[in-house]
Amino acid sequence: MENLKASEAQRVILGAVATLGVESVKMERSLGRVLAEDIKANRNLPPYDVSAMDGFAVRSVDIANTPATLELIEEIQAGSLPTKTVQAGQCSRIMTGAPVPQGADAVIRVEDSKVISTNSIQIAVAVKPGNFIRPHGEHMHTGDVVLKAGTEITPGVIGVLATVKAAQFSVYRRPCVAILSTGNELEGMDEPIDPNKIPDSNTYAVMAQVQALGIEPVLLGIARDDPAELEEYLQRGLDYDMLLVSGGTSMGEYDYVRPCMEKLGVKMIFWRVQTRPGHPLTFGMTDKTVIFGLPGYPVSSMVSFEEFVLPALRHMTGNQRLHRRTITARLAHPVKTQPGRTEFIRVLLTHTDAGYVANTTGTQSSGVLLSMARADGLMVVPADCKGLAEGDQVTVQLLDGSAFQENVCYRE
Amino acid sequence: MENLKASEAQRVILGAVATLGVESVKMERSLGRVLAEDIKANRNLPPYDVSAMDGFAVRSVDIANTPATLELIEEIQAGSLPTKTVQAGQCSRIMTGAPVPQGADAVIRVEDSKVISTNSIQIAVAVKPGNFIRPHGEHMHTGDVVLKAGTEITPGVIGVLATVKAAQFSVYRRPCVAILSTGNELEGMDEPIDPNKIPDSNTYAVMAQVQALGIEPVLLGIARDDPAELEEYLQRGLDYDMLLVSGGTSMGEYDYVRPCMEKLGVKMIFWRVQTRPGHPLTFGMTDKTVIFGLPGYPVSSMVSFEEFVLPALRHMTGNQRLHRRTITARLAHPVKTQPGRTEFIRVLLTHTDAGYVANTTGTQSSGVLLSMARADGLMVVPADCKGLAEGDQVTVQLLDGSAFQENVCYRE
Incomplete structure (x- = not known):
């Protein structure tokens, strides 16, 4: 052809x-590889209802009228189990990630409470049942496929692999x-x-x-x-x-x-x-x-x-995403093109409130590698394009090194 | 504070x-580092006018009327020097990258020529002076700063480093x-x-x-x-x-x-x-x-x-681009937000003709790492936002693994 x-x-x-084919790799060396096997959950997470905050486990009915003063009966650390049931008028101090004790149906943040005495806590807010409780199995249930074969291993994926203790697994060679x-x-x-x-x-x-x-x-x-x-x-x-x-x-x-x-x-x-x-x-x-x-x-x-x-x-290597990510930009100036072939023009990108603006990197001679060294991306000009005007919307493939930008995007 | x-x-x-501080690194091991010194050109490139194509070096006046038949006097390979001056009615066969001989002011592609006999070539097109000639120094002149300190080393930058034979140089530690x-x-x-x-x-x-x-x-x-x-x-x-x-x-x-x-x-x-x-x-x-x-x-x-x-x-590490690249997307569905803090919501991106569409990755509970494993980006919700509607334009920071996409962007 x-x-x-x-x-x-x-x-x-x-x-x-x-x-x-596939090979086995240690998790610590797997970033950027592609999973060649499904990964399943080996536990329920959380294993039981746990507190999402440091605070007090309460019965929501007890604090319908605030301030409410409750008797403190126990202290539950993350990693330990409650030993007492919370009865009417009682509460247990609870740490983030610790199991919610029987009887309690909500958690109140430390910030919304006041210590009255060693065993007496005043609660300032009323909340609904389930407040600041993470239900058991919210993250995963034993046997769930949590990651499918074909998944690219990113930092988030590594976190999940560590969660199910997958120390070694199959990836594509x-x-x-x-x-x-x-x-x-x-x-x-x-x-x-x-x-x-x-x-x-x-x-x-x-x-x-x-x-x-x-x-x-x-x-x-x-x-x-x-x-x-x-x-x-x-x-x-x-x-x-x-x-x-x-x-x-x-x-x-x-x-x-x-x-x-x-x-x-x-x-x-x-x-x-x-x-x-x-x-x-x-x-x-x-x-x-x-x-x-x-x-x-x-x-x-x-x-x-x-x-x-x-x-x-x-x-x-087993990836499903094969092509450079593209974004849309507006051209800062006209660009001459020759129809007949798909053209790739090196551009610099600048970020404005109205989106990306693309400027070509000067000479597009194939011998001038500096244009490639400076480029943020390749503008893809369709084969039928007879020329581009200032302000035209264009497609740009992002190149290596363009994953980061100078400005931050918060608005406060 | x-x-x-x-x-x-x-x-x-x-x-x-x-x-x-800085340290010295070999070029082969420098990808992703940041230059801590300016890099200068050590030669003119091209060193003289060179042909941009495989073809024939001609005097443009000789082929004003086509077809024109010219006497072939020499063959100039890339990497060797011409020995003869092109006179009226003559041409030299020339390879891509080879020096243009004296007398000639244009290059004709092989495709636009026909060999008549061993020393006789017919040219089918008329061209302007300079046609398919890359002028000397087009890429760089000796002493030019071709890469500045602070430049992130991408593949294009490595190409330029190799061009000036920078086998080892300073980068930030x-x-x-x-x-x-x-x-x-x-x-x-x-x-x-x-x-x-x-x-x-x-x-x-x-x-x-x-x-x-x-x-x-x-x-x-x-x-x-x-x-x-x-x-x-x-x-x-x-x-x-x-x-x-x-x-x-x-x-x-x-x-x-x-x-x-x-x-x-x-x-x-x-x-x-x-x-x-x-x-x-x-x-x-x-x-x-x-x-x-x-x-x-x-x-x-x-x-x-x-x-x-x-x-x-x-x-x-000396980078000037410190933040994740952001793109703009349209929300596929309403999103509840709480004003008061800048919020980062994990989203999946899909590419449509009208640009990117963002879908949240389901539960945004901080305990559910799977949402991070699946995300293409973090939607940045400004602190003063009281909620987002379907179709709202939002800003998304691209995460690792999102540098590639499934679809390609050509139009032919």
Whole structure:
């Protein structure tokens, strides 16, 4: 297949790559992974009706007329059990999380009470039955599925796993990813500066994109434009679950990557997609390895990763949310676009009372990686768009680093 | 200070905590850190005018009338230099990234050409000077500051660091964080199930919140409600840059945390904030350690972390963006709120053509951590709000795990 629409390319990729197998992981090391098993509650929580406050357990009928003075009969700490039943005119001191004693049907906060003497408490407010009581099983009942397979493990999920004491559990395996750059023009990190060469930034930008998904990739280095050398490097890359090759996939004479791959038994599934940047993307498979040929330009390579490699990696790791979150913004200025391909334009976002405003990051040349370093997001321009005016509403995919903002949102 | 407004509490905290010192880090291990030095360009990029495409370098005047047939005089690969000047009626084959030869002022794509014979090329399109040429220095000039101190290191930033071959550089140090839970009612992960106790989820939920910021915290365990034991644990926590203590900070009789801290020389700066949940938050300092007393309820503890601890940690690590990103959503249903405190309500987000729709995650009881595990974000309800109606526009802070979505946003 050749020159697919962006959504077609994505469908083909997600149809071809499979979620990997499972492995066992300790809870402390599980953040960001995806559960491969249902997690069930192993207890009722709370195990009985408990107090939601530090205060006094009372019979609501006793305090219908306030102030009401009650006899203090007991003190119940969290972690201990009541020993006395609250009778008419009585109350027990109770701590947050402690079991509500028999007889009592409400809790009064410390703040709404006054100690009259060692065993006499004055209550200032009338309340309904159930006040400040958390009913037993409010959080979970034994045997309930509290977390389903496919759940991404966030801090809140970790809290629930700790609640049911799941110290170790099954998650989907993360893929092993290899990264290869190609081209005679590339200068390695350790090589001296040669003005006739271009520093190899793709290896490291793609490395970081992979790392941002919690995966530590293997860097294969730079293969020169020589069929034998390229074949050797590619062969090494086919040992991994995924091989990302940047450069060498366009139509130039010296682009050996595709023929080399075919020689090594890679089934080429498509080449070229209708996006700007990122047109010369290729996608292939072996029985074992998913292969992406990323464009050589740094920005193109990074954008192709965001749109096509990232959803594939998240799918392989069992995630159900595969795509970058999008928000809506208003354009701060007109933007020229060329219809025919889905366009990804790097933008800065500013937050105003009327919502987000997007400014492009200056030059959109695919060679200017600084535009990607500065961007908060990628504005997605539909393929049929003939140009955008100031104030137009646009869709922006949020990039890494944009999860936080400078201003806070309280109003008091 | 007591019972601060949420924004006041945040101001007090951010005024009291300082950005930590710097340390050197290798580029491969720098994702998510914050640059503590300006990074300068060490070369011009591109070093000369280069071709943006695989194709032919031509004189634009020669192809004003098409089709034009030109004599092919040379082939210039990326990484090599041209040896011949393009004269009238001539062209050179050129690869993406290769230097444009003298005489030529434009590049024609392979797709817009036809090979007539070994040394004769037919060009199908007329173009303006500069076509498909990336001017020298378009990306950066030697000595330019390409990244400023204070920049968060994202994949795009890593690409730029690799471009200027910054293999190692200064970043702000990350704080060492200790986590302590307190309370007789707590049951440790390794202890057998006791229906009279509550599993200690706070230690692990807070651990994961700290891990999500790239920091590996130290877990001190559970201190029982005994002044001597508590003092011993707290003392240990004061060896770290930050100590997070959950539980034991409300007004109950057995809340020893505050007096114990004061005994150990902690200067208590404030207690209680006007938020729901998270009211019993405390904040203190020693010369060395920032101390937060988090509420004992799991949800309260997590929300307090998001609102107050997270900005402090990000400030300590040199970040300029301290707060969770917010989006705007429409409420799917009415929500009862109590005026007087800033309220944080856990919501699920769904994306529609008309923007985001927020649904609350069911019970908002502070004891029901499942609501936090399921939430995409925290809806921030201003302190003066008397209730929200269906369709009201609300502000939602995005939580970890919400950086991705199920649907893609192309339109073709």
